[in-house]
Amino acid sequence: MGMDIGKFLKSPEYDIMITTYRDIFQVEALERDRFGEEYKKLSAVISISKVDLQKMGLKSGDRVKISNNNGSIVVEAKESKRDEPGGLAFMVNSPWSNSLVSGDTRGKGIPEFKNINAKISFSKEEITTTDNLIGTIFKKSGSI
Amino acid sequence: MVTCTGCALLCDDIEVIVENNRIKETKNTCRRGAARMKGCTNRLVPSIAQKPTDIESSIRKAARIIKDARTPMLFGWDNSTCEAQIKGIRLAEKINAVMDDTSSFCQGLLIERILHKKFRTCSLEDIRNKADVLIYWGSDAQDSQPRHLSRFSYFPRGESRQRGYEEDRMAIAIDVRESNTAKICKGHFYRIPLRGDREFILALIEALSGKVPAYDTKKMLELAGILKKAEFGAIFVGIGLTYSIKDDFDILTALADKLPNFNIMPMVGHYNMRGFNETLFKETGFVNKVKFDGKAIHDNRYAIMESLNNKTIDAIVVMGSDPLSSLPIPLIPYLASIPVICIDPCATLTSKIAAVTIPSAVSGVESGGTAVRMDGKGIGLSTIIKSDHMTDEEITVRLMEAV
Numbered sequence: 001m002g003m004d005i006g007k008f009l010k011s012p013e014y015d016i017m018i019t020t021y022r023d024i025f026q027v028e029a030l031e032r033d034r035f036g037e038e039y040k041k042l043s044a045v046i047s048i049s050k051v052d053l054q055k056m057g058l059k060s061g062d063r064v065k066i067s068n069n070n071g072s073i074v075v076e077a078k079e080s081k082r083d084e085p086g087g088l089a090f091m092v093n094s095p096w097s098n099s100l101v102s103g104d105t106r107g108k109g110i111p112e113f114k115n116i117n118a119k120i121s122f123s124k125e126e127i128t129t130t131d132n133l134i135g136t137i138f139k140k141s142g143s144i
Numbered sequence: 145m146v147t148c149t150g151c152a153l154l155c156d157d158i159e160v161i162v163e164n165n166r167i168k169e170t171k172n173t174c175r176r177g178a179a180r181m182k183g184c185t186n187r188l189v190p191s192i193a194q195k196p197t198d199i200e201s202s203i204r205k206a207a208r209i210i211k212d213a214r215t216p217m218l219f220g221w222d223n224s225t226c227e228a229q230i231k232g233i234r235l236a237e238k239i240n241a242v243m244d245d246t247s248s249f250c251q252g253l254l255i256e257r258i259l260h261k262k263f264r265t266c267s268l269e270d271i272r273n274k275a276d277v278l279i280y281w282g283s284d285a286q287d288s289q290p291r292h293l294s295r296f297s298y299f300p301r302g303e304s305r306q307r308g309y310e311e312d313r314m315a316i317a318i319d320v321r322e323s324n325t326a327k328i329c330k331g332h333f334y335r336i337p338l339r340g341d342r343e344f345i346l347a348l349i350e351a352l353s354g355k356v357p358a359y360d361t362k363k364m365l366e367l368a369g370i371l372k373k374a375e376f377g378a379i380f381v382g383i384g385l386t387y388s389i390k391d392d393f394d395i396l397t398a399l400a401d402k403l404p405n406f407n408i409m410p411m412v413g414h415y416n417m418r419g420f421n422e423t424l425f426k427e428t429g430f431v432n433k434v435k436f437d438g439k440a441i442h443d444n445r446y447a448i449m450e451s452l453n454n455k456t457i458d459a460i461v462v463m464g465s466d467p468l469s470s471l472p473i474p475l476i477p478y479l480a481s482i483p484v485i486c487i488d489p490c491a492t493l494t495s496k497i498a499a500v501t502i503p504s505a506v507s508g509v510e511s512g513g514t515a516v517r518m519d520g521k522g523i524g525l526s527t528i529i530k531s532d533h534m535t536d537e538e539i540t541v542r543l544m545e546a547v
Contacts, residue, residue, distance in 0.1 A: 017338065019320055019321070019338055021284060021287070021321060021323065022284060022287045022288045022413075023287055024174070024175050024176060024286070024287040024288075024290055025175065027175075027176045027179075027287070027288075028175040028176055028178075028179040029179075030469075031150075031176060031179035031180045031184065032179050032182075032184060032185060033184060033185040033186060034184075034186075034466070034469065034490075034492060034493065035186060035491070036185070070472065070473065070474050071473050071474065082321070082322045083322070084321075084322075085335075088320065088321075088337075088338055090321060094469070095468065095469050095473065095493065098469070098470070098471065098472050098473050099473040101472035101473070101474075102472060102474060103449065103452070103453055103471075103472045103474040103475040104453070105249075105447075105449050105450065105453070107444055107445070107450065108390070108391075108444055108447075109248045109249060109433065109444050109447030109448070109449045109450055110248075110249045110253075110387065110390050110449070111249060111449060111471075111472045112387075113249075113387065113472075114338070114383075114384060114387050114388070115338060115339060115387075130493060133473065133493075134468070134493060134496055134497070136473070
């Protein structure tokens with residue numbers, strides 16, 4: 001029986017620059033039920049230009065792990081519907097994108113919500129849930 | 145007609161169909177407004193230590209927590225009426241609390257300057273009646289304030305703009321992304337690199353001053369030409385622009401000085417964020433980030449971010465806000481380690497870690513009052529359906545009586 005060597009290989013990591021935006025459908029879902037599937041589906045997504053997806057060997061619908069010093073999430077990669085020049089990926093503002101934002105504001109009180117640098121790689125892990133996000137917080141605060 | 149509290153446009157031309165004391169249908173609302181008015185699926189219930197209790201016990205427990213705290217913070221308030229906000233300030237004065245709202249990491253920088261009259265500004269009615277050149281800068285109104293273009297800026301007829309968008313108005317988008325608003329601004333979308341706003345402003349100032357800008361010369365001169373010809377222009381400043389120039393905000397003033405026919409308009413999300421800024425400004429001279437200690441002291445260290453970063457608060461009342469959703473996650477472990485009192489109509493991520501939860505009425509739906517639209521106009525809110533829930537104002541008064 002052949003061995004699936006692929007599962008032992010680490011997927012290649014790429015640098016990615018992310019900015020955040022608002023989406024009316026996601027905001028609507030937030031107003032209805034911020035714990036619901038719809039809100040998760042519309043939030044745990046990264047929109048990447050066709051050219052960047054190709055460069056990274058990813059395709060629309062793949063799950064990707066996005067990590068930096070602030071946190072790590074697994075979301076769905078989607079090809080941008082817009083004609084993007086590449087070099088910048090987009091996430092709707094949500095607890096998922098906020099997992100990657102530093103708390104350090106250089107004393108000014110405004111974090112870099114729209115200027116996120118991270119590493120991205122193909123992932124087979126499940127999409128991060130709000131329970132995962134809250135769980136991480138509790139672990140760090142020592143509450144459990 | 146009732147007022148929608150979906151965003152700071154506070155659309156007051158909404159019709160509702162009420163059935164069995166629930167809003168069954170809304171007319172004229174955007175998706176966001178309709179969802180907010182129809183209500184969330186998870187109403188908050190009173191609890192202490194995540195165990196259900198009665199409302200009286202939860203208020204008593206909350207009062208004890210903030211009374212015993214060395215430095216309590218009262219945070220949120222942007223989804224509450226002006227009447228609740230003023231009571232919040234009184235409570236903060238009584239317990240020497242730190243007080244802040246989401247504007248400290250949102251449009252506070254801009255609104256502070258507007259209230260200090262550093263910019264020319266105008267009303268949304270002025271925009272509808274007179275504006276011919278509209279610049280959406282770092283703002284995707286179509287997704288954040290979806291009726292902005294249809295009620296006030298691009299599409300409507302106005303006193304001096306009988307032909308609206310077809311002939312009399314031009315819309316321009318300056319953004320890092322071709323947003324849904326940018327798509328409407330056909331032929332006038334200027335894509336800039338991330339954090340490229342400063343360079344763009346400096347080049348535009350050069351072009352407006354009759355110099356040849358090095359940056360994208362042709363497009364910049366073309367844009368300067370359009371702006372110079374404007375009879376009544378508006379720059380709608382979105383959070384994208386505010387964040388990008390936060391360290392050098394005065395360059396926006398320098399640009400405004402070069403555009404005498406333009407008004408600076410803040411694009412605000414939460415329905416009464418400007419109300420909080422104005423209410424606090426009237427009371428203290430500051431729009432956010434204050435600590436009460438006999439008088440109001442204003443400092444960046446009283447911002448929610450810095451208070452959590454520096455671990456200077458030891459209890460927090462979260463009024464109508466969900467910091468677990470909206471703050472950088474690295475700041476949340478400290479928040480989760482102090483007693484959180486969550487006052488909200490709905491269950492939120494924050495309510496899941498709260499020491500005490502106090503359910504409230506949905507303002508603008510289950511309780512009335514007043515709020516301040518993004519341009520500074522006061523707008524009345526109506527009570528549309530009956531509710532047994534206490535209002536934010538009543539809860540705040542009860543807390544004040546109990547501390």
